[in-house]
Amino acid sequence: MKQEKPLRRRSYFVRYWQLYAMMVLPLLYFLVFKYVPMLGNVLAFRRYRPGMGPFGTEWVGLTYFSRFWSDPAFWRAFRNTLILSILNLVVNFPIPILFAILLNEVHLLAFKKVVQTVSYMPRFISTVVVIAILGELLSPSSGIINQLRQQLFGKEALYFMNEARFFRIIYILVDTWQYTGWTAIIYLAAITAIPAELYEAATIDGASRTQQIFYVTIPSIMPTIMVMLIISVGRLLSLGFEKVLLLYTPDNSMVSDIIDTLVYRTGLANQNYSYATAIGLFSGIIGVILVSSSNALSKRLTSEGIY
Amino acid sequence: MKTYRSPSSLLFSFVIYLVMVLTLALCLIPFLYMLALSISSPKAIIQNEVFLIPKGLNLQSYIQIFSYPNFFNAYGNTFIYTLGGTAISLTLMILFAYPLSKTRLKGVKVVMRLVIFSMFFSGGLIPNYLLVSSLGLTNTRLAMLIPFAINQFNLILLINFFKSIPMDLEEAAIIDGLDYKGILIRIILPLSTAALATVGLYTAVFFWNDWFHGLIYLKSSQFPVMLFLRNIVTGTSMVGDAAGSGDKSTIAISIKSAVIITSTLPIIILYPFLQRFFVKGVMIGAVKG
Numbered sequence: 001m002k003q004e005k006p007l008r009r010r011s012y013f014v015r016y017w018q019l020y021a022m023m024v025l026p027l028l029y030f031l032v033f034k035y036v037p038m039l040g041n042v043l044a045f046r047r048y049r050p051g052m053g054p055f056g057t058e059w060v061g062l063t064y065f066s067r068f069w070s071d072p073a074f075w076r077a078f079r080n081t082l083i084l085s086i087l088n089l090v091v092n093f094p095i096p097i098l099f100a101i102l103l104n105e106v107h108l109l110a111f112k113k114v115v116q117t118v119s120y121m122p123r124f125i126s127t128v129v130v131i132a133i134l135g136e137l138l139s140p141s142s143g144i145i146n147q148l149r150q151q152l153f154g155k156e157a158l159y160f161m162n163e164a165r166f167f168r169i170i171y172i173l174v175d176t177w178q179y180t181g182w183t184a185i186i187y188l189a190a191i192t193a194i195p196a197e198l199y200e201a202a203t204i205d206g207a208s209r210t211q212q213i214f215y216v217t218i219p220s221i222m223p224t225i226m227v228m229l230i231i232s233v234g235r236l237l238s239l240g241f242e243k244v245l246l247l248y249t250p251d252n253s254m255v256s257d258i259i260d261t262l263v264y265r266t267g268l269a270n271q272n273y274s275y276a277t278a279i280g281l282f283s284g285i286i287g288v289i290l291v292s293s294s295n296a297l298s299k300r301l302t303s304e305g306i307y
Numbered sequence: 308m309k310t311y312r313s314p315s316s317l318l319f320s321f322v323i324y325l326v327m328v329l330t331l332a333l334c335l336i337p338f339l340y341m342l343a344l345s346i347s348s349p350k351a352i353i354q355n356e357v358f359l360i361p362k363g364l365n366l367q368s369y370i371q372i373f374s375y376p377n378f379f380n381a382y383g384n385t386f387i388y389t390l391g392g393t394a395i396s397l398t399l400m401i402l403f404a405y406p407l408s409k410t411r412l413k414g415v416k417v418v419m420r421l422v423i424f425s426m427f428f429s430g431g432l433i434p435n436y437l438l439v440s441s442l443g444l445t446n447t448r449l450a451m452l453i454p455f456a457i458n459q460f461n462l463i464l465l466i467n468f469f470k471s472i473p474m475d476l477e478e479a480a481i482i483d484g485l486d487y488k489g490i491l492i493r494i495i496l497p498l499s500t501a502a503l504a505t506v507g508l509y510t511a512v513f514f515w516n517d518w519f520h521g522l523i524y525l526k527s528s529q530f531p532v533m534l535f536l537r538n539i540v541t542g543t544s545m546v547g548d549a550a551g552s553g554d555k556s557t558i559a560i561s562i563k564s565a566v567i568i569t570s571t572l573p574i575i576i577l578y579p580f581l582q583r584f585f586v587k588g589v590m591i592g593a594v595k596g
Binding site: 012016018019020022023025026027029030031032033034035036037038039040041043053054099102103105106111114115117118119120121122124125126127128129131132133134135136137142144147177181208209210241242245246260263264267268273276277280281284285287288291292 | 313315316319320323324326327330331333334335337338340341344352355358399400402403405406407409412413414418421422425427428429430431432433434435436437438440441453454456457486487488491512515516518519523533534536537539540560563564567570571574575578579582
């Protein structure tokens with residue numbers, strides 16, 4: 001057997017060479033565009049000099065890390081990221097569940113389908129368009145919201161998009177608008193999979209529709225809810241960078257400057273490449289720790305992991 | 308079957324339908340408002356008479372944006388990026404996903420590990436930027452097309468779909484003398500239209516909506532329409548300078564609305580036809596994502 005092995009290995013590759021040939025180009029592409037940037041993170045430990053390549057020139061150890069560690073701008077961004085992520089999770093995690101449960105109670109099938117179709121359309125609209133429309137709706141001079149405030153309550157126009165106190169609520173509501181319908185698809189699928197006998201039995205026992213929701217629907221989709229919660233906690237720090245960047249103004253920067261926008265500004269606007277890479281790497285590592293620990297937790301609690 | 312309905316059950320139904328109607332309104336009103344602003348007369352807009360129903364029909368803002376060379380150019384660029392990006396992306400992902408769907412093939416496990424690891428840890432913004440610029444792609448249209456060709460979620464969606472195609476078909480084809488290239492082209496791809504449509508649509512929407520990479524990699528003549536819109540919104544770029552005297556700001560509003568409607572129109576028009584694919588995709592992807 002052992003003597004045959006080299007021959008068998010050769011015939012193996014001869015037999016499957018086309019499959020390997022298909023892979024060459026995409027694999028090469030994948031390594032260049034996903035793994036080279038990953039290695040490019042060494043820039044966090046090296047000094048960058050223009051024109052001397054993307055990996056920097058000499059080792060400087062943890063210089064850049066200790067620099068951002070004592071930088072108040074970093075801690076402000078860190079705190080903003082954390083607060084915005086947690087608020088967003090608290091508000092936008094339950095809403096799609098609630099929406100799916102209510103939508104499931106709609107018995108006019110055609111109407112249900114229309115609502116469903118329309119509700120996940122926002123997911124496909126560009127964030128630029130969403131923020132642009134919001135800017136119109138909230139505009140202090142012509143926006144409909146301010147007009148209503150003035151005409152109905154006689155209040156002065158507010159520049160919502162530019163005031164720090166409105167930033168977080170605007171971000172979170174935009175997120176609600178964009179993703180509620182889309183995320184609800186997963187819960188709706190879980191609800192559809194609940195056996196009809198459970199509802200029939202509940203009806204015979206005299207359970208009202210609200211009681212059916214609390215004693216049949218919610219317990220049945222609990223595993224899905226748990227998995228989704230764990231995924232969301234794992235992705236806690238990955239806020240919608242583009243959305244924050246579009247909502248960012250100098251006036252709301254004390255609450256809207258998150259880690260990603262800080263990396264963008266120090267890195268690309270001020271060209272402190274190594275410093276920005278160090279900050280990015282730090283938050284990337286926290287992200288990996290969050291994902292892998294929430295996954296481990298998920299495997300222990302529900303015997304279901306996401307990878 | 309149900310003839311008797313208790314008052315509480317009626318109240319329950321009422322609340323549910325109210326929530327659903329509100330949802331519909333919240334999703335649709337922003338677009339109707341923009342549409343109304345873009346086709347109403349400046350006078351009606353100034354007097355705050357326009358909300359959901361256009362007043363004093365006026366298509367001037369559309370005529371104006373299409374005679375504005377930067378907009379026309381950006382719109383064309385977006386079509387190039389969407390068509391080119393989707394074509395490159397689908398080709399690379401099909402070529403990658405088919406061999407990777409053969410779990411028993413030597414080496415596939417290692418490559419899959421590489422793919423999955425890269426979903427959790429990646430080079431950040433700066434290393435990616437420096438890679439693209441050291442490859443000499445900055446200020447070329449390729450910077451919008453090449454770096455994003457493989458999306459791991461879409462790749463896994465395709466792999467899962469290819470795995471679900473029965474092996475018997477392939478074995479029969481091999482007996483008939485077809486090689487793997489032939490199997491992919493003549494058997495796998497024709498059977499995968501639903502998955503390909505789904506991934507193709509996700510990819511096309513990504514390229515259509517992308518603006519940030521245009522901002523960091525491109526010069527203004529290469530900007531996509533979403534970046535053009537963003538620059539209008541932030542005031543970096545001006546439109547409506549030819550609008551004339553008094554009511555400049557109002558004209559700017561309907562021009563902005565016209566840009567919003569025009570740049571979203573392809574998605575809104577195609578959406579009702581394509582949405583079933585979108586949903587199918589999230590279900591295939593949710594199996595293991």
